[in-house]
Amino acid sequence: MIDLKSIPADKEDLDRYEVENNFQSWSYQPAQSPPRVVSAKGVRFTTEDGRERLDFSSCFVSHSIGHQDERVVQAICDQAKTLTSFAPSMSNKPRALLTRMLAEVTPGDLERSFISLGGAEANEAAVKICHQYTGRRKIVTRYRSYHGATATAMTLSAGDSRNWAQVQGGAETVKVPQPYCYRCSFGLTYPNCDMRCVKYIEEVIELEGGSDLVGGIICEPVVGANGIIVPPPEYFPMLREICDRWDVLMIADEVMTGFGRTGAWFAMDHWNVVPDIMTFAKGMTCGYLPLGATIVRKHIGDRFKDTFFSHGCTYAGHALGCATALSLIPLYQTDNLIEKSAELGKYLLERGLELKDKHPCVGDVRGLGLFVGLELVKNKKTKEPLTAVDAKIRKGANPKMEIAKKLGEMGMMAMAANPVNVIAMAPPLIITKDEIDEGIEIMDKALDVGDKYAE
Numbered sequence: 001m002i003d004l005k006s007i008p009a010d011k012e013d014l015d016r017y018e019v020e021n022n023f024q025s026w027s028y029q030p031a032q033s034p035p036r037v038v039s040a041k042g043v044r045f046t047t048e049d050g051r052e053r054l055d056f057s058s059c060f061v062s063h064s065i066g067h068q069d070e071r072v073v074q075a076i077c078d079q080a081k082t083l084t085s086f087a088p089s090m091s092n093k094p095r096a097l098l099t100r101m102l103a104e105v106t107p108g109d110l111e112r113s114f115i116s117l118g119g120a121e122a123n124e125a126a127v128k129i130c131h132q133y134t135g136r137r138k139i140v141t142r143y144r145s146y147h148g149a150t151a152t153a154m155t156l157s158a159g160d161s162r163n164w165a166q167v168q169g170g171a172e173t174v175k176v177p178q179p180y181c182y183r184c185s186f187g188l189t190y191p192n193c194d195m196r197c198v199k200y201i202e203e204v205i206e207l208e209g210g211s212d213l214v215g216g217i218i219c220e221p222v223v224g225a226n227g228i229i230v231p232p233p234e235y236f237p238m239l240r241e242i243c244d245r246w247d248v249l250m251i252a253d254e255v256m257t258g259f260g261r262t263g264a265w266f267a268m269d270h271w272n273v274v275p276d277i278m279t280f281a282k283g284m285t286c287g288y289l290p291l292g293a294t295i296v297r298k299h300i301g302d303r304f305k306d307t308f309f310s311h312g313c314t315y316a317g318h319a320l321g322c323a324t325a326l327s328l329i330p331l332y333q334t335d336n337l338i339e340k341s342a343e344l345g346k347y348l349l350e351r352g353l354e355l356k357d358k359h360p361c362v363g364d365v366r367g368l369g370l371f372v373g374l375e376l377v378k379n380k381k382t383k384e385p386l387t388a389v390d391a392k393i394r395k396g397a398n399p400k401m402e403i404a405k406k407l408g409e410m411g412m413m414a415m416a417a418n419p420v421n422v423i424a425m426a427p428p429l430i431i432t433k434d435e436i437d438e439g440i441e442i443m444d445k446a447l448d449v450g451d452k453y454a455e
């Protein structure tokens with residue numbers, strides 16, 4: 001064995017380790033190392049070649065407060081000097097305070113949290129709590145959704161081609177369509193559709209055994225990786241009524257949408273709906289440290305005073321992670337980031353719609369807050385998609401990834417590696433109008449690549 005303190009670390013060595021020793025997520029393993037990021041600040045990051053680039057994706061919609069905020073870095077350093085972590089059976093101050101803070105910022109009587117390490121874990125906990133609380137195993141999930149990479153979270157992630165290679169996780173799922181108005185599964189047009197998509201869910205719940213067998217329904221309030229699908233305003237209030245009628249728990253996966261991304265603290269706040277269980281991760285610590293959480297309403301949390309809570313992990317309530325969230329979450333309030341997301345989100349959407357007018361390959365533009373998607377088509381009239389549903393997992397030409405490559409060459413990262421035919425723009429919430437213009441200008445040029453495939 002070599003001296004572990006002096007592993008060769010020249011550029012060529014690092015490139016080789018990336019290619020030979022690292023597993024790259026969700027991809028064929030690359031023959032070349034991706035560009036190496038050496039630093040980041042605010043809305044920009046710098047690669048090893050010294051080039052500064054614009055982060056128009058907040059690193060998969062996580063770095064909402066921007067990179068390397070000194071206030072958060074300082075809080076991490078301070079906590080690291082006293083206690084990084086300890087056994088979860090003991091209390092630590094950051095965990096106690098964070099669970100209270102989460103009860104404050106989330107809607108209604110969401111009150112008791114389980115703190116884990118990321119979004120998938122948060123959803124695993126949600127499903128287990130749902131099962132342990134209701135005694136039912138069936139979960140309604142929606143096509144075109146992504147809930148994380150662990151076995152159960154992946155089983156919930158219906159119609160995402162990445163799900164096709166997975167083992168079955170610990171939930172029995174029933175799948176329903178999204179409120180995807182651009183491509184309505186029922187062939188209807190909003191608002192003259194009688195909200196068939198949500199009424200259909202009630203029919204499915206009844207046919208699947210209703211309150212005897214169906215425990216919950218899990219939804220991304222605004223679908224993220226599968227295409228920035230924004231529901232009509234009636235959708236979640238109606239779904240809430242259906243859940244109440246059938247005693248089915250509503251689980252809101254706010255992993256991407258939580259903490260201001262859509263211009264409200266949580267996307268569910270737009271529709272004044274209180275879910276029974278809410279999960280979040282990304283914007284809670286913005287990637288400064290990994291953390292996830294599952295919060296439940298009071299009556300659900302109280303049940304576990306008398307019922308054994310059958311879940312846990314070594315790093316539950318990790319002190320350093322909780323201290324990170326504690327220093328960061330108040331910044332959404334003090335720096336008015338939620339309002340900024342709402343306001344600048346409208347501007348980003350307007351600028352996105354201009355791209356639709358200009359580019360044959362942009363069929364639809366939609367979004368809420370600083371969370372805007374461009375849906376790519378070959379033909380605007382027929383809406384034929386630019387890439388197929390399985391494009392992500394197949395080798396070969398992929399026009400969307402050609403656009404992404406062009407974006408990279410021009411020095412910008414948007415969310416294009418997601419499985420579907422949509423490029424998402426989700427910059428840090430600290431972005432300025434000028435920086436949005438800069439990003440739109442780059443996107444405009446990159447979309448020319450897509451236009452070559454469109455009619």
Ligand SMILES: Cc1ncc(COP(=O)(O)O)c(C=O)c1O
Nearest residue numbers: 118119120146147148224255256
């Ligand atoms: C809606 C949603 N849920 C869950 C997850 C999984 O989160 P993580 O990657 O932190 O496990 C993601 C990740 O993108 C997500 O978008």
